[in-house]
């Protein structure tokens with residue numbers, strides 16, 4: 473049996489960040505990272521479309537936590553210890569400058585996730601972290617020390633960090649250690665919608681809409697993207713994250729109501745009546761209003777039974793009411809979900825009630841720590857999921 477001081481299980485974002493920081497702070501400790509794959513950091517590699525959206529330019533903890541459907545309350549304290557600004561500083565100090573994009577997402581200036589991987593590999597080497605690839609954890613036992621059985625032999629360690637992401641096998645092992653696992657469901661997905669109004673306009677973006685799921689309290693706002701199979705972009709992705717559990721219960725079949733212009737039906741109707749006077753001789757379908765993209769406007773006009781040749785002056789009461797409805801309370805039937813390829817996560821994991829958020833240590837077992845997606849924390853898209861990994865891993869490192 474091979475003995476180590478600290479073993480980190482899982483060579484992903486959280487595992488590497490924990491291992492490097494532990495080794496850097498405690499050069500005398502023998503720190504080993506076990507990774508089941510022949511390489512680590514595979515999600516980092518593909519993250520953010522290969523650019524790695526590493527964190528988000530939100531520097532107020534109270535605001536930052538609002539992006540976590542699961543973990544909001546628990547992460548407030550941890551973010552006071554290590555958050556986006558610290559992430560930025562950490563990487564910049566190690567030769568990886570970051571940039572902030574218009575929507576707040578932060579990426580390495582290189583626009584390549586490989587820069588992050590190279591940084592982690594060189595830092596791990598510098599601080600003498602032992603990385604053992606092709607070592608899959610098979611069982612965890614507690615004696616005086618922890619005993620870890622892997623696909624390539626057994627190890628003991630005084631302290632262990634579980635950073636295996638969303639892995640059901642590890643959740644089963646943790647259940648055997650009496651931890652409660654909140655059942656996993658997907659988060660961050662796009663909505664499948666078959667509807668005449670959006671069938672022929674993939675790629676169209678409505679810049680700022682409001683959307684709510686009928687018969688629930690779920691609602692969100694932001695940009696909307698029409699895709700080949702339905703709808704995506706932050707307005708939808710936020711709903712998928714905050715509604716992950718509720719929408720799974722409904723088998724991903726539900727109705728949404730969209731307000732494309734963020735105005736009340738009444739205000740919209742009044743504005744349309746004014747436009748009828750002002751634009752009298754113009755063709756309705758060709759004169760897009762409310763800053764809507766032309767192709768979307770055209771489809772909403774057609775859905776209001778206003779044919780292509782009709783001019784504003786020809787609109788009757790029914791037309792005006794139908795158009796106001798399409799603009800402010802259009803109903804769409806969602807029938808399934810699709811993967812959002814830039815980022816996806818799993819809701820569920822180790823119950824947050826069983827973790828001490830001052831240390832990220834298990835409340836049930838001393839010297840058992842967690843970091844990253846293995847715990848029941850997940851976030852909306854934008855770099856917040858990695859921030860959870862960095863924060864947890866950093867705090868673990870401080871407490872080891």
Ligand SMILES: Cc1cc2nc3c(=O)[nH]c(=O)nc-3n(C[C@H](O)[C@H](O)[C@H](O)COP(=O)(O)OP(=O)(O)OC[C@H]3O[C@@H](n4cnc5c(N)ncnc54)[C@H](O)[C@@H]3O)c2cc1C
Nearest residue numbers: 482484485486508519520525609637815844845855857858
């Ligand atoms: C396509 C995609 C793109 C994404 N893009 C972004 C983004 O741009 N920004 C963002 O914030 N988030 C993004 N995310 C989410 C983010 O990648 C995760 O939240 C983050 O990787 C979680 O880190 P982790 O270390 O907890 O888990 P992981 O990164 O999943 O790492 C877990 C590691 O543990 C290893 N492991 C599992 N089981 C065992 C075992 N039994 N023994 C040994 N090792 C094991 C795995 O092989 C893996 O290497 C993206 C996710 C996906 C899928």
